[in-house]
Amino acid sequence: MHKILEKRQLSYDKERDQSVYYFKVEAPEIARNRKAGQFIIFQIDETYGERIPLTIADANAEEGWIAIVFQTVGATTRKFAATFNVGDSVPVLVGPLGKPTHIEKKDGIIVCVGGGIGIAPLHPIVQANHKIGNKVVTIIGARTKELLFFEDEMRAASDELIVVTDDGTYGRKAVVTEPLKELCEKEKVSEIVSIGPAIMMKFCVAAARPFGVPITTSLNTIMIDGTGMCGCCRVKVGNETKFVCVDGPEFNGYEVDFDNMMQRMTAFKDKEREADHKCRVGLDAGKVSA
């Protein structure tokens, strides 16, 4: 069983009524074998729950836990955040899935760019690069101050941390591509790793292109099994159809068809809104009766 050991709310987006939560969960086998860049799939109900992929944000093999960070964007994540507490168990948790990040010693610096919820999956990659002695400059960004998280964790694992917000309420008033470009101009950048919303990754690729710096992006498409069986997560990469779950989740950013990916992610948008609405009504009703 995967007992919840710690639960924290990392941020709250008033405008969209969305929160980001951090759950530390008992999972000794996954903790032992996971590597940077890999993800898990969880369900909050074994029979009727949907399968949600989440990249592992942190782990400790000795203590046998992994950390997951998620945003309450749909019915399942909302229910998970609202009804699961420390001591409860996550009914279904499978992983680690996907290919690990390729980490090797580089001459130049590694720039890690995380936007919004993408900051969480970026964390282990920053850690792993730092650990083998790469010089890591990390850029984290969000729309506004309240939405930032993992600042301390990222600072601890990076040689330099640049924080930006769209509205300038914290750190530098900029989007992540601005400091990224500046670094490419000034420094010898060996690799860029970019994780965040598809549109942000697309712009990071555009920013990197003139400099010819290799850029890795991690895709968060819709999945069901996460083992290559269903093909739901497929996306066009270098004109070939690739499965994010077994061929990825990381791909050469220059080859990813982000427009195709963004379109495919809207496949169930209407349904999600419907379910989200139903869920919120359900949760509110729960509060009243409790």
Add this chain to the structure above:
Amino acid sequence: MSEHKTTEMLQAEAEKFWQDLEAKKSAGTKLTPKDRTSIPPQEMPSQEPMVRAHNMSEVALGYTETQARVEAERCIQCGGAPCKKGCPVGVPIPEFIACIQNGDFKAAVDTIKQTNLLPAICGRVCPQEKQCQSFCTVGKMMKSPEKAVAIGRLERYVADWERANNKITVPTPAPDTGKKVAVIGSGPAGLTVAADTRRAGHSVTVFEAFQKTGGVMVYGIPEFRLPKAIVSKEVENLKKMGVEFKTSFLVGRTETLEQLLDREGYDAAFIGTGAGLPKFLGIEGENLIGVFSANEYLTRANLMKAYDREHADTPLYDAKRVAVFGGGNVAMDGARMALRLGAEKVYCVYRRTRAEMPARAEEVAHAIEEGVDFHFLENPTKFIGDEKGKLIGVELLNYELGEPDASGRRKPVAIPGTEHVLDIDAAVVALGNESNPLMKQTTPTLEVNKRGNIIVDENQKTNIPRVWAGGDIVLGAATVILAMGEGRRAAASINEYLAGK
């Protein structure tokens, strides 16, 4: 379309034949082969087509006792048992039918279980008309394989009888050997290996990546063709025998095969991970919204229970006009599922003709009865989307049959200039699977062929010591019974190896 006969009507017909047979028997006359072959094949009772096309309950309802007794009397016990040769696991068919003729259903099912551990499942999903029944002497005498003794329906009857009457005898395993067997995958191959190795007294753990056990029998084959309660009963029986199941455990990732063997102390491992990597067409537009692999389409509905809109969180894609591509069982499942999920029009596009379809004859017949519109000798050339990337149509090309190809089937040849568009809002691609790369990715020394299927010897042994493999990961996409056959062979070899250790 012929008129639908209800169970009551079929029972009444069977009753008449039964009384005739009884009269002859009580007069002391032995039934002659002619008496037997003059009994018409007993039709399988089923839900009314237009009703069942909108519910998830099982379509085929199973014989009544009288029907089963009458059908069994059609077997002339020809000697030589040609039917048995058509069975991949060599079920003693004439023997089990003789038991039914004697009215001993328990003996019949026990006879089947000597070689086939999953009769309730095989009775439902085996392509009998291509296996046992295609060799049946009665069918040959009547010059029609459709008039062969309905071996599959009889198999199903006795297995269902046993389950319904709580007569299942769970085998007692041999005394503990202290040896550990890891079974990877809980589909038909894995369950068979688990049963046979546990019976020999080994401690057995089955690892399943999904949250539920049963593999393709749970995520792929729909409820209306194979009720999930039947699969879970089989798993329950294995648990009673002491087999341990670990779900949500992806061998290769959660722990590698090497870790299981070296760290967790397993003495032998069997890989039965299935085919699992859907093939797409490689044509324009296949990544549009609304284009699904059959695996995704069926997994959403079956395993994730998305058809239960009230309770399930996994969404369905609403579509009124659905086209399914392919001619196998999975294509039939996809097309019939689409009807049940509310599609108004369902097409099945297949580039050959009905005669070449690899699907079970009964499934094709059922699909036609339920109103699936077949487009034979057509094949898609591209999917067409709107400005938001949503599927709105498919361009098809007409085909004709040319010379036979390597598979012995006549090769479909495109007729240039016959492009035409079919308006659809969902497409389900059921063209089979390639082998899943996961085991190979995480076990680099494992030898696979150029199609990614694991290479095994005649005992299902892989190139890695203490590791066996079987089922679709070895065969490519095959059937439940073939997977089971491989499982039996592997288990025998594992047991032999562990006994000598």
